[in-house]
Structure formats: C-alpha cells, structure tokens
Amino acid sequence: MRQTKKIAFQGEPGANSDLACRKAYRAYEPLPCPTFEDVFAALRSRRAELAMIPIENSVAGRVADIHHLMPNSGTHIIAEFFLPVRHQLMAPKAATLKTVKTAQSHIQALGQCRNTLRKLHLKSVAAADTAGSAREIAEEGDITRAAIASELAAKIYKLKILKRNIEDEKHNTTRFIVLSRKARWVSRAHKDVITTFVFQVRNIPAALYKALGGFATNGINMTKLESYMVGGQFTATQFLCDVEGHPEQPALRRALEELAFFSREIRVLGVYPAAAFRLAQKAAAD
Incomplete structure (x- = not known):
C-alpha cells in the first residue's frame, strides 16, 4: 500500500501551522515537530516530503529564528500560503x-x-x-x-x-512558506512570481544604497527587506529580500547582477508563484 506523503510543521496537532498544512496540502499528512530545527531535520532526513513554516504575521511581525535557520537549512522555498488567523x-x-x-x-x-x-x-x-x-x-x-x-x-x-474569533484585528494573517529538499523554480513564463534571496553587502560606505539601486532603475518591486545580525558581529548584517519577478527575466537579472557587485554573498532561496491572497490584496490596493 502506498504511504501518504507528509508535510512537517512546528507545534502540536491543532496548531495554526497544522491548519495551514491541511488547507494548502490536503493530500499530505501533517507531521508535528517540537521545534523549527526538528522541522528542518524531518525534511532533510526524508521523514517528510515538504515543510510548512510561518515567516511573518500581519500583527506580530516576523517569526523569530526563521531568518537564521532557513538560509543554512539546505532547503528551498517552493510556495507561499496565507492563513487568516482566527482565535x-x-x-x-x-x-x-x-x-x-x-x-x-x-x-x-x-x-x-x-x-x-x-x-x-x-x-x-x-x-x-x-x-x-x-x-x-x-x-x-x-x-x-x-x-x-x-x-x-x-x-x-x-x-x-x-x-469565537476573539482576535482584536480581523486582518490578522500569517504568511507561511513551503519548503522542499530540492529547488523547484516556477517557469519564467508564469505571470506572477516571487523571488526570495539573502545577501550580505560589503562593509563599505553606502553599500546598501548602491546595492539596491539596480532594483529601482530596472523597475523591480521589492515587497520585503529585513536585516539581521550574522554570527554576533555588528559589522556582518544579512538581508532577507522578496521581490516580484523571475531571476531569468532580463530586468531582475540585471538588478541581481548589480546587487552582486556590492555584495559579499547572494543566495536565492526560492522562485515560486505569488499566492492568490497576495494578488487579491495587491488588486484591492490598486
């Protein structure tokens, strides 16, 4: 008998991450893990085919630890999912x-x-x-x-x-990313694409300003930019970035080339379709 594929999440059965797994991947069996480290380990050891990790919340902001764990986890972002949180x-x-x-x-x-x-x-x-x-x-x-x-x-x-529904803010929504052991870049022909990457700029004056200039001149919309310290060093700052577009499209390719000129390291974590929730919010804002 064929075994059901599993998707790992952090928490106990019934957690919002469990709910997100069930909504987004109905054919997969949710696999609860005590910690985020255990989630990544379950994916790497093949106990699970996918993992669902919360990365930010519209009320509470970014989820602690994920920014440090994900870049060195050996996993790849293949999708995103937005879950309205109802307490x-x-x-x-x-x-x-x-x-x-x-x-x-x-x-x-x-x-x-x-x-x-x-x-x-x-x-x-x-x-x-x-x-x-x-x-x-x-x-x-x-x-x-x-x-x-x-x-x-x-x-x-x-x-x-x-x-029911005792949350103070009705827009309370958590964004999850879906992780896989292998990179699965969506086709460049796909209309709405998100590219997530991390980078470290060189420790020189105005390096970040110069590094990001290519995104402006090439008309690339940056939807997320967050910084965090690396290795306890105040001079070593890493940035996590989301942009609209595919790295193989000329405009984003040129922007990334300019970023590389002023950076010590760039690592693409995933190239995946923009979620329907994101597109609906963007349409409403326009």
Missing part, C-alpha cells in the same frame, strides 16, 4: 464565560486578543504554544481555565468554544 476561546464542556478566570496560550496569541481578554476580565497565562495549551486545558478539566487556539484544536481535544 477561539475554549474550555472544558462544563465551563462557561462566568466560570473561567484565565486564558492560556502562546504569547503572540495572547497579544493578538488583548482587548477582548480585558473586556472578559480574563487573566492571560503565557504558554509554549496554542494547541499545547488546548491539550493541557482538556487534560486538567478545570472549568476556571480556558485556552486560546484554533477551531481545529477545539475539535481535536474535545473542548467547548466559549467565544
């Missing part, structure tokens, strides 16, 4: 909004529901993750304790949802 307040079956006193979840989820928790007079309790909080609340069975997690977590751990 549910859940508790044991016998609980009500009158009995619960605390709400437990990941620190980011608590922050994203701060106003609602204040209105409900619930004390926030920080925990390792959302789904793990749901599991713990289910195991304890204490009607004074609630968790904030996904609807999937409530279903898995048989908890009652006391209040």
